[in-house]
Amino acid sequence: MANMTSTEWALAERPVGMPKLSDFQKKTVDVAAPGDGEIQVQNEWMSVDPYMRGRMYDRESYVPPFQIGETMQGGAVGRVTASNHPDYKEGDLVSSMAGWRTAWTAKPEAVMAQKLPDVGLPESAFLGIAGMPGLTAYAGILRVAELKEGDTVFVSGAAGAVGSTVVQIAKIKNCTVIGSAGGQEKCDFVKSLGADHVIDYKAAGGFQGLVKALKEASPKGIDVYFDNVGGDHLTAAIECARPMARFAECGMIAQYNETGQPTGPHNIIQVVGKQLKIQGFIVSTHADMQPAFFKDMAEWISSGQVKYEETVMEGIDKAPDAFLGLFSGANKGKMLVKLG
Amino acid sequence: MANMTSTEWALAERPVGMPKLSDFQKKTVDVAAPGDGEIQVQNEWMSVDPYMRGRMYDRESYVPPFQIGETMQGGAVGRVTASNHPDYKEGDLVSSMAGWRTAWTAKPEAVMAQKLPDVGLPESAFLGIAGMPGLTAYAGILRVAELKEGDTVFVSGAAGAVGSTVVQIAKIKNCTVIGSAGGQEKCDFVKSLGADHVIDYKAAGGFQGLVKALKEASPKGIDVYFDNVGGDHLTAAIECARPMARFAECGMIAQYNETGQPTGPHNIIQVVGKQLKIQGFIVSTHADMQPAFFKDMAEWISSGQVKYEETVMEGIDKAPDAFLGLFSGANKGKMLVKLG
Structure with a gap:
């Protein structure tokens, strides 16, 4: 698979108070074959999180604000569909910040992509309990x-x-x-x-x-x-x-x-x-704890000491609903959108 | 000197809002000769501090509230006038929490008394910059x-x-x-x-x-x-x-x-x-830093790197005025009452 299209979500306008569906706009964009050092990924899951509300304000913060009309960002897990990067091959499972879209092509470091370890956890866990x-x-x-x-x-x-x-x-x-x-x-x-x-x-x-x-x-x-x-x-x-x-x-x-x-x-x-x-x-700030975290969490989950729940909405079209649901209390455990 | 009298200050009633002079009452008490393990001290300086306002409320806190009619407490520096304790002799300079009074007899540990080091600082410094x-x-x-x-x-x-x-x-x-x-x-x-x-x-x-x-x-x-x-x-x-x-x-x-x-x-x-x-x-909570503090502060004062000011009111009768002055901004540097 070389050229693909991606369905993506951007802000139509900045929410005032509680966000509403009309604050979001959907678009379709072409996803190119990977250039030098790039990978092409089809997202299988994306995350919606309360902190994203902060990026919808136009203000200085620890992450830059989302721009009107530009695809938003957030946690996602997907599979490499084509690679022009020596460390990645087709089929690899990666997490990234290239959420709110179904597919993307980028240099891994540009979207904080990371190859995920095979520790026997389902893919979605890397957006929640193990993410x-x-x-x-x-x-x-x-x-x-x-x-x-x-x-x-x-x-x-x-x-x-x-x-x-x-x-x-x-x-x-x-x-x-x-x-x-x-x-x-x-x-x-x-x-x-x-x-x-x-x-x-x-x-x-x-x-x-x-x-x-x-x-x-x-x-x-x-x-x-x-x-x-x-x-x-x-x-x-x-x-x-x-x-x-x-x-x-x-x-x-x-x-x-x-x-x-x-x-x-x-x-x-x-x-x-x-x-x-x-x-x-x-x-x-605490990324240095990630190795110890992966180790402890895999152990706790396999021993049954840690359980987790997910609330899943199906399809990229439901992404804004999933996000709004965070504020009405619609989720039990991690709120996710299944894309694949 | 064996039997002495002490002029002391107690709360007449609990202040409501900004304290006023009529919230305080003066009394004269006898100060006995020291019994076994006790020392008798004539205070030369006493301290008034903002935190004392908190002890005037009848509420649970990190120090118990002052009781109506009972002599208040606070930092004081004085000289031993009689000792029945092996570690103290007449003339020793001591700091204690037995302030708001001119003299006292007690076991040193009961009033957190401490012999002061001779580091070339004036007595009053031990209630302020070195206290x-x-x-x-x-x-x-x-x-x-x-x-x-x-x-x-x-x-x-x-x-x-x-x-x-x-x-x-x-x-x-x-x-x-x-x-x-x-x-x-x-x-x-x-x-x-x-x-x-x-x-x-x-x-x-x-x-x-x-x-x-x-x-x-x-x-x-x-x-x-x-x-x-x-x-x-x-x-x-x-x-x-x-x-x-x-x-x-x-x-x-x-x-x-x-x-x-x-x-x-x-x-x-x-x-x-x-x-x-x-x-x-x-x-x-940070008493463990006192040795390093004495060392650094004596050095900083002698080198002129640290200067300090005192605002001094004269005589035990002025103690409530000195305390009230903390809230009207009457002091520059440490507010003190000179008793000796």
């Missing part, structure tokens, strides 16, 4: 939050791709785990992963409700907070933190579609007296 | 904020006992230093300590003004923020932080007398994308 969300959970809980055996750990967004992995790693490390999620079905899922306590934040009702639920679950307070949500969850975690608690700030999905000025945690002063450490992180 | 505020600055900027040569450092409360020391340590470590203080006289003082830029926060006018001033002083942003103030200063520091910046949260004096619900930093979400580390600390 970026998995490494995010691993680096965040072990390095940023400095997890210690016996800690009491609070995880928000505990039914999500990252959160559900954090819950399981913390249990493997003999911690007491409190997970929060929205709705009975997700809470049951979090419980099934081994969480000791589950808080349905939709039922809890805001800051005071979260504090009450947290104090019931851990009368002595929490040692670690893994934050995917921000907002009231963060404020409640500060309120219930024990001295020297560590917060791994992975995301604040509660604020991603905020149009007004968000409210900061009113109890931030407790950071001083309790000597809290609140630390943000981005997975790419 | 708790100095060690707070030293541990906070070097360990908590992980100061590196060449960092751009923002220090709020830069004319205070802790802040003025932070400014000078950061200059010794070849950093660019921006200090904020209130009013021309204090700003001149901060400049005289070597700060590269000084922001008069009273003239700057809130969050937007602080951001503008910070961006002028450091167009590329700040690497370190040493926070004594909280409130708008903290929010502005988040806004102007470079990726991977470290915040040492030492205090939030802007909030100590707050009666309503304070406003948290509305831009807290930047902690994630910029990978900020915001870490609170209390000096006692």
Whole structure:
């Protein structure tokens, strides 16, 4: 296969507040045969992730904003269909940042492509439990939050791709785990992963409700907070933190579609007296942990200590729906789009 | 001298909002001759510090609250007048937490008493530059904020006992230093300590003004923020932080007398994308740094690399005035009460 076409998604305009389908536009582009040092890949899976919302704003950040009319980027897994690069051959499985499209031709380094190891995992796992969300959970809980055996750990967004992995790693490390999620079905899922306590934040009702639920679950307070949500969850975690608690700030999905000025945690002063450490992180900063992560994760999955769920939408046409579903809570575990 | 009397200060009632003189009551108590393992000390200096405001609330914290009618505690330096303890003799200079009084008899360990080294410093220095505020600055900027040569450092409360020391340590470590203080006289003082830029926060006018001033002083942003103030200063520091910046949260004096619900930093979400580390600390956690601190500080003072100022009020009767002065900005450098 030499010349192919790719179906791709771009921003039609920048979303204001909650994104909607009309913010996206589909296009078809030709995919050339690979030039010198290039590979041609047909994507089989693509990922949608909450952080992508940040790239839809026109602002300076750790990754450049998506441009109107240009194909968006994101995690993808596919097979090499033609190669003009010495390290790649037809049929190789690769991960890349060339998502939101069905096929591409590029130099591997231009799209952060990586040949995937054959560790007996299904292809889609490399976009979730054994991919970026998995490494995010691993680096965040072990390095940023400095997890210690016996800690009491609070995880928000505990039914999500990252959160559900954090819950399981913390249990493997003999911690007491409190997970929060929205709705009975997700809470049951979090419980099934081994969480000791589950808080349905939709039922809890805001800051005071979260504090009450947290104090019931851990009368002595929490040692670690893994934050995917921000907002009231963060404020409640500060309120219930024990001295020297560590917060791994992975995301604040509660604020991603905020149009007004968000409210900061009113109890931030407790950071001083309790000597809290609140630390943000981005997975790419911790890429050095990837070899240890692959090794541990393959072992944990094969021993049954780590389980994972996927919510799969079928076909490139469904990619914007899959993305929007992240904000309405449509996913249990990793949200994926199956392309192949 | 065996039996003595001590003039002491207690809370008459718990302050609401800004403390006032009528919240304090003076009393005279007898000071016994030292029993077995005890020493009798006449205080020569006592310290007033912003953190004491926290102990005036009836709430759980890292130190127990002051009780109504009971003599308050705080840093003091005095001379042994009688000893029934093998390690202490008459005339020894000791620091202790038995402040807010002119004399006392106790076991040294009960009041955290410590014999002071003869390193050629005046007695009062052990309550400031070579005492708790100095060690707070030293541990906070070097360990908590992980100061590196060449960092751009923002220090709020830069004319205070802790802040003025932070400014000078950061200059010794070849950093660019921006200090904020209130009013021309204090700003001149901060400049005289070597700060590269000084922001008069009273003239700057809130969050937007602080951001503008910070961006002028450091167009590329700040690497370190040493926070004594909280409130708008903290929010502005988040806004102007470079990726991977470290915040040492030492205090939030802007909030100590707050009666309503304070406003948290509305831009807290930047902690994630910029990978900020915001870490609170209390000096006692870093007591292991004291030997290195004494050595470095004695050297820096004798070489003239570190200068310090004191604002001295005379006599135990003035102790509440001295404390209240901390919140009206009456002090330049360490606020002290001379008792001897």
